[in-house]
Amino acid sequence: MSRQHVPAVLGLVAGALVAVPAPAAHAATVQVRCSVPDLVAAINAANSSPGPDTLRLARKCTYELTAPDPVNPGNGLPVIASEITIDGSGATIRRDGREDNVPKFRILFVGPTGNLTLTRTTISGGFATDCPAFPDPPGLACGGGISNTGTMKVTRSKFIGNTSQSDVFAQGGAIDSPGTGSVSETEVTANHVIYSGSATGGAAAGGAIANDGPLTVTRSRLTGNTATVTKDTQSTAFAAGIISFAETTVEDTVIRKNRSFAPGGFARAAVANGIPQPGRLTVTGGAVSDNTSDAPHGVAQGGGIANNGLMTVSRVEISGNRAVAKDGTARGGGVRVGPFGALDLIDSRITGNTVDAENGTAQGAGLDNPDGGTLTARRNKVLRNTATAKNGTAQGGGLYHAGGPEGLGTTTLEENTITRNRAGDGGGIFKASGLLTLNGDVIRNNQPNNCSPTGAVPGCTG
Structure with missing residues (x-):
């Protein structure tokens, strides 16, 4: 799904002969006791006051939310409607999902005028059933922990x-960001995105993070x-780690x-970009490892990385990922390039990835470019990847x-090493072509x- 974030336009009105400066807005710091009503009151007061505000939460307190905001019950x-810093000091803000009578709601929503800095805070148990960032089509759900349509900076949080x-x-x-966002030194773990409908062609995207506006993720763990x-709805589950629908930069981050x-649908990678769009997904440093795409009697498209737009991957460890499709098709255990994809893969290690399709077709355990995309790979190590398909077809251990x-x-391919990979052929x-x-x-x-069919790859023998 692609969205356009439309910035507000501020007009300057001239005409006064003498400019009278407005009173300067001063930053305010508020100590918030270990009390949900106090936290709510502090946010409301910050929204109403000029200038930035810092809310310091009680150290290691758990703020247990048992009811949604009465004005915006999805949250x-x-x-967040103004410039607010929430410094958690190790505190947790949690929706109490232990009781059946607690409604489902996300924890935080950053509105178009909001500018949230969240630091040293754990966000837990949020449950999104609506999508305030994209409110027109009914039935969408975005951002169980935070939905950001303004500006968001998350640091040293969970x-x-x-x-x-x-x-x-x-x-x-965990996070949906069609606004402007950054996430650094943050742990995003055990979050879930779920398509629960019965119609054909639904989708669940971004188990940890979904991005529709410029976003940078650095030194984090997903x-x-x-x-x-x-x-059996022929629906798509993709990017259990991070999905990019707009310009996205991921640096020195572990996605594991x-x-x-x-089942009976399409399972696609831990790191992916969405429908073809002009924004580039850039992944530099870090690791994409031990992720799984599983589509029994369906199609698994990329275990670690799946690209169907513009993507650059540099100095990344892509290892131990799996694309599995019993009675189906499994492609691209490490990396898969789609029909509209253009991928530059540089100085990376693609090792120990597998595709497995018992009674089906398994292709491209390390790298897979099967549908008309463009793959440019320079100075990579493609080692010990395996394609298997008991009672089926397994091709391209290193590359299909x-x-x-x-x-x-x-x-x-330029100056790559492709060695010790295995497949049926x-x-x-x-x-293939x-x-x-x-x-x-x-x-x-x-x-x-090394290469098949014989003579199909000039310069490759044996």
Whole structure:
């Protein structure tokens, strides 16, 4: 889903002969006792006062929310409408989901005029069932922990056990940001995005984070998050870690043990961009490891990374990821390039990834470019990746390439090492069609062969 964030336009009115300066707005700091009513009152007061405000929470307090904000019941706390810093000092703001009679609501919503800095705070148990950032189509759900339509800066915080669930389209289990945002030194773990509808073609995207506006994520950890859809609805569960619908930068971040699950549908990667759009997803440093895309009798498209737009991946450890589809199709255990994708992959390690499709088709355990996309890979190590398909077809342990329906897909390799990969055929590279070129690459010690079919890849033998 693509959205456009429309900034407010401020007009300057001239005409006075003498300019009289307004009184200066001073920053205010408020100590908030360990009390939900006090926290609510502090946010309301900050919204009403000029200038920035800092709310210092009681150290290690748990603010237990048992009812939503009466004005905006999709949220637990009042909308952030001004410049507010919440310094948690190790405190937790949590929706009390232990009781069945507690309504479902997210924790925080940053409105279009809001500017929230959240630091040293744990956000837990939020449950989004609406999407204030995109209110017109009914049935959407966005941002179980925070939905941001203004400006958001999150540092040294934790998002644990938040959920976004919808019968139409759900995104951002922990964070949804169509505004301007940054997340740094933050743990985002065990959050969930769920499509619970029965109609064909629903979707759940961004188990940890969904981005629709410029966002930077640095030195953080996105672990153990999930994206799931209703069985046999041909729906899509994608980006259990992070989904990008706009310009997104991820730096020195660990994205690990996230799971996309779509029985009879489409399960797609831990890191992905959405429908083709001009914003680039850039991933630099860090690791994308031990993630799983599982689509029994469906299609698993990328275990670690799936690209169907503009993407650059540099100096990333892409290891131990799995694309699994029993009785279906599994593609791109490490990295998958879609039909509209253009991926630059540089100085990275693609190791120990697998595709497995018992009774089905498994292709491209390390790298997969099957549908007409563009892959440019330079100075990467593609090692010990495995494609298996008991009673099925397994091709391209290191790389699977096909030109797509029109044969226009291209893969350009330069100074890569592709070794010790395994498949039923094309242990190193399997080229079905399209254009694939080598330039100084080392392709050896793959099983049962380095490149297949014989002669399909000029410069590759054995």
